[in-house]
Amino acid sequence: MSLETAKRYDVAVIGAGMAGMAAALFAAERGLSCIQIGSGGGILFASGLLDLLAVHPTQEYRLWQSPFTALAALAREQSEHPLARVDAASVRTAFQTFVAALTSAGMPYAPLGERNSHVITSIGTVKTSFGVPLSMVAGVAALERRLPCLLVDFRGLREFSARQIVETLANEWPALRHQRIDFPGFEAVSEVYAAHLARALENRETCERTIALIKPLLGDARVVGLPALLGLSRSSEVHAAFELGLGVSVFEIPTMPTSVPGLRLLGALEAAVCARGVTRRQLCSVRALTFEDSTAMLALEGATGGERIKARAIVLATGRFSGRGLTADQTSVHESLLGLPVQQPASREGWHERDFLAPAGHAINRAGLRTDDAWRPLDASGRPAWKNLFAIGSILADQDWMREKCGSGLAIATAWAAVDVIARSGATRQSMQSEVMDRHASLAMTKVTR
Ligand SMILES: Cc1cc2nc3c(=O)[nH]c(=O)nc-3n(C[C@H](O)[C@H](O)[C@H](O)COP(=O)(O)OP(=O)(O)OC[C@H]3O[C@@H](n4cnc5c(N)ncnc54)[C@H](O)[C@@H]3O)c2cc1C
Incomplete structure (x- = not known):
């Protein structure tokens, strides 16, 4: 394909971890044309258990029988937490939709109730999780x-x-x-x-x-x-x-990573998004991203070499350090693709507690992107960086998904909430026929160093 051609979509999801997969799935279910770029993310290492919220507050290691009661406590006590910003009804619907898609793709889950379950792990500890x-x-x-x-x-x-x-x-x-x-x-x-x-x-x-x-x-x-x-x-x-x-x-x-349930989960999610018509670019990454009015332009690198994509909305689901959504140097943490401001401690000394096992965790694990109520990352002035850029999943600030045992919950709930904003904002399938070529797309690409 010529560098000057670009396929159009309603939504381009950058990232194929749990958050990116959930966003692609939900976008397709809402009738939005969607392309997803990126490879498997942390899913391969996942246990197959879908944590919603088990621990809050982390410093007390308080375990909750009901993730929804835990979410209510989180909303009262830590309102900036991304999960505290999604209403319980949306969280329920998001999980139901996600699990139904997995079940229909050959990875069945037990019916979701109101309570967490206790599951033994491969080292004999007991894990508290929601989706089993x-x-x-x-x-x-x-x-x-x-x-x-x-x-x-x-x-x-x-x-x-x-x-x-x-x-x-x-x-x-x-x-x-x-x-x-x-x-x-x-x-x-x-x-x-x-x-x-x-x-x-x-x-x-x-x-x-x-x-x-x-x-x-x-x-x-x-x-x-x-x-x-x-x-x-x-x-x-x-x-x-x-x-x-x-x-x-x-x-x-569940066994240690790389886990068989992780492989199954990835396979089922890939099948589910493909069955719903999501276009996937697994062996590619987004090299550059620019915005003009209501359209974003993505330049890909990888297997399809030099492909360009146009989308009405971008969902940034690039994860933290292992996903490469965030990088760190000697002094600070950076967002890799657009250089968005990262909420983080003022200096490196503040990254970690002296005690590695400090109950409250380490501030570096809460570093990430801050967004407005519509999940749009903020620029240095505290305003949305772009009106059609949304961030979801573990790249978000003010959460510590590993300690709080809310990895999938964070991914699924924020994906649902962001896609809901996008769907309501009026992007239509008709406006974004994925095979329509725009021969006049010649935006100057901002080269971003990753
Ligand atoms: C060891 C381990 C165990 C886990 N166990 C559980 C568990 O028991 N229960 C549970 O609920 N969850 C578990 N998880 C999964 C966890 O929920 C998710 O991995 C976590 O929520 C992060 O998901 P994410 O999608 O935000 O980021 P990631 O999974 O890190 O995905 C980020 C994605 O972005 C892509 N990306 C980055 N930059 C670009 C770019 N420029 N262009 C294209 N793509 C890009 C990456 O390739 C990757 O696909 C586990 C994860 C790990 C690692």
Whole structure:
């Protein structure tokens, strides 16, 4: 394509982490034509659990049974927090829509209620989360009721030890046992990986042989827990086969990154956005971004070399340091693409507490972009930098998603809220036929150093 041609969209989403995926999904569901640029982000490392808000305030490490009660407390006590700025009804609808899309794309979730669930992790700790994949749900009930339970792991799988989980939980869950087996076909291999085993279990014979190895070990177990590797793209089938073959409930336990549920989540989100007509540029990044009146122009670099895009609205979902949305040098933190002002401590000395495990966390983790009520990042004067630029997800200031256990919540809720503003602002599919070429697009691109 010539450098002087540009495809037009209602919305261009920059970033394909949880926030970018949610924004692309919601934009398509609202009838907006949408292009999404970027690769997988932190999703690959995610556990599959969709945290909404579990901890507030961080310095007290107060855990909440109801994420919605937690959100109300957050709104009262920390009104600048991005999650405090999305109303509860929108958060509910956003999660319902997101989970419904995942379920229809082959990654089913348990129905969402009003409460957080408790899920055991691969090191035997208990994680408080909101959205639980169906494959993990039986573990929530087993833990709550301390049911007789067998945990099984595989020789050579270094990222998961059933024995460690049992030893950690022994006092509070006496009816928890563990067994280790060889994975069929991998007996001679000293080290095995979850993703390989997950793929192997999609083979019916391997699946049946694995079940046959576990069945004699059941004893009085009413439920069986396994590392999260029951299939990749056909995980529902594999999970069902295990439950049928063993005759008891079966649940998965999230493993260390890169996790199989993370791979499934990414696959399901990609399928969901593609099914809704989102155009994707996975192997590209946005090199430069300029604005003229009500149109933004993006220059891409990567696989499609030199492509240009026009959009009525830009959603910046480029993440923090690992996503490369923010970068830091010796003195300060910068926003990578447009050089937007970053809310941050006055000097580097203020970035970290002396105590690495300081309960309140470190100020650097709350650095990020401040926005107006319509999710538009602010310039140095405190006004929206551009009327059609929106920022969502972990790049936003005044949150610490890891400590607050609100990663997906932050991504999904802010994506919903920003897309709602864009949809209401009148961008129409008709005005932005994605295949329409504008042969006169010759805006001078602002080269941005990334
Ligand atoms: C180890 C780990 C464990 C996690 N566990 C959980 C969990 O248990 N529960 C939970 O809810 N969530 C979990 N998460 C996920 C977490 O919710 C999200 O990763 C987090 O919310 C950040 O999402 P994000 O989309 O804002 O940013 P990121 O995931 O960082 O995505 C940023 C995206 O922007 C892209 N990008 C940056 N610059 C450009 C550019 N110029 N052009 C194009 N693209 C660009 C990047 O390539 C990337 O795709 C986990 C994440 C990690 C890393």
